[in-house]
Amino acid sequence: MRIIFAGTPVFAARALTSLLSAGYQIVLVLTQPDRPAGRGMKTQVSEVKKVAQAYDVPLLQPLTLKPEAIHAQLKAFGADVMVVAAYGLILPEAVLKIPRYGCLNIHASLLPRWRGAAPIQRAILAGDQKTGITIMQMDEGLDTGAMLLQHAIPIDPVETAQTLHDKLANLGAQSIIESLELLRLGKLTATPQDDAQACYAAKIQKKEAEIDWQLDADQIDRSIRALNPYPGAYTYLEGNILKIWQARVAKSDSGAAGEIIAAGSDGIIVSCGKGALILETVQKSGGRKMLVAEFLAGHSLQPGQFFSAVMSAGLLNE
Numbered sequence: 001m002r003i004i005f006a007g008t009p010v011f012a013a014r015a016l017t018s019l020l021s022a023g024y025q026i027v028l029v030l031t032q033p034d035r036p037a038g039r040g041m042k043t044q045v046s047e048v049k050k051v052a053q054a055y056d057v058p059l060l061q062p063l064t065l066k067p068e069a070i071h072a073q074l075k076a077f078g079a080d081v082m083v084v085a086a087y088g089l090i091l092p093e094a095v096l097k098i099p100r101y102g103c104l105n106i107h108a109s110l111l112p113r114w115r116g117a118a119p120i121q122r123a124i125l126a127g128d129q130k131t132g133i134t135i136m137q138m139d140e141g142l143d144t145g146a147m148l149l150q151h152a153i154p155i156d157p158v159e160t161a162q163t164l165h166d167k168l169a170n171l172g173a174q175s176i177i178e179s180l181e182l183l184r185l186g187k188l189t190a191t192p193q194d195d196a197q198a199c200y201a202a203k204i205q206k207k208e209a210e211i212d213w214q215l216d217a218d219q220i221d222r223s224i225r226a227l228n229p230y231p232g233a234y235t236y237l238e239g240n241i242l243k244i245w246q247a248r249v250a251k252s253d254s255g256a257a258g259e260i261i262a263a264g265s266d267g268i269i270v271s272c273g274k275g276a277l278i279l280e281t282v283q284k285s286g287g288r289k290m291l292v293a294e295f296l297a298g299h300s301l302q303p304g305q306f307f308s309a310v311m312s313a314g315l316l317n318e
Contacts, residue, residue, distance in 0.1 A: 001080040001184065004099065005048075006030040012085035015106055018173035019083070020055045024180065027077045032088050033061045065095050072099050076305045081183065083176055084107035084138060093140050101183060103138040105145070106172040108165075109201065110134060110152055112193040115143035116201035120168065121161050123201075124226035127218070130154050131164070131174045135179040136189055145196075146190035149179045160228040168297075204231065211235045212259035213307060217249045217275030232283075235307040242307070245289055246281035258308065263301040265293040270307060 003024055005016050006029050010069035020026060029052040052059045057079075062070050071094050079099040085106040109119035111134040116122075123131040132152035139145040147311050151171055155164065171259075182188040207283040209231045212219055224233040224244050234243045247267075255261050255271030262269045268317065283289045 001025065001180065002027045003072075003180075004028045004030065004074065004077060004079040004082040005085075006082060006087040006089075006091075006103075007048045007085040007087050008032045008088050009047045009174065010047045010189075011108065011165060012087070012106075013051050014169040015083065015085050015176050016048055016051045017117055018071040018177060019180075020035065020057070021262045022177055024177075026055075026057050027079060028058050028060060028074070029064070030060050030065075030087065030189045033063060057140060062089075065089055066092055068094075071095060071098065081180070083180075085172065085176075091138060096138055096140070100287070104148065105136045105143070106176050106181075107134045107136055107143055108168045108172065110150060111136060111143060112195065112198035114201040115198055117203040119225040120164050120205050121201075123155060124159060124161060124164065125222055127222055128155055131168070133168060133175045135175050142152040144193060144195070146192050148188050148190055149175055149182070151175055156314055158225070160225045162229050206231050211244065212309070213224070213270065214273040215274040217277045221249050223245055237305075237307055238306070241285040243283040243285075243289075244279055244281075245283060245303055247277045249278045250276040250278045256306075258306045260301055260303055260305045260307070262303055263296060266309055267292050268296075268301060309315050 003019065003026050005019065005026050007016060016029065029048060031046045031048040034043050034045050036042060049059060054251060060073065074095065075098055080098045081101040082103040084103050091103060107119065109123060110132045114122050130152050131264055132150060134147050136147055136150040137145045153167060153171060158202065179188060204227065209227050211223065211233050226245050227233045228245055232243045232245065234241050236242065252261055252269055253275050257273050258270060259271045260268060261271055267280050270277050270279060280292055281289055282292060282295050
């Protein structure tokens, strides 16, 4: 089969690499344009572009897929199917109809649960016990197309968005190869989604990263894991931002929300709205990640101190 591949980040690059390594004929790769990123705002190329260049695959980086001139370019490749994974651009109806078998999307959830931009983070935040990959026949809706293949995996109690992303990226790469083989054999069957069971995985906003110590310890723990590595959960200590990268739920249940109960080499115990949390890996503003034992060597914390939601001047843009 002649395949057009559309994707941008690491999640998509894993699938593209697997397809190319397996000998599939990728006639064109679509990815987002190069853009400045990072603290130095240097121009960055997408992970998918790096793979395409390594395998010498034709590449297009349009700002949009709406122009008819783009449609004509895509038609010229005579694709049987388009594989889409975390591309980041909307595919108009005209583009969906170009490949003979349409467009197959690799989605990182068990649809219809968690349609949308942040299914991995939302699954952890919600306390889901499992998630997975859905290969979906794309239509004009937001992740509303018929399901072609699903594989589920458990969400470990200590799972972060990064570790779950890596597992799902590998599973997605395996699943699309399985789907294309079933398609080749004429054995790929479509199952409509039950819209009544659908929920939306909204894009993660930076404001969600501030820890609300009034919440249960379990909820805060999930938030810390779901927002690792981006944007990173944070709180305020004496008016300064402190990011929390790793914690675990404690058995302690005393003190007011946000109050430091104890601080030692094993962690900083903080009381929550219900239960308590032991902070294990932290990062002060402008510093590096460090274990609590190292952090406490330069910061004296006493029981009765509080993590605060009060922002001091000059920290609005941190």
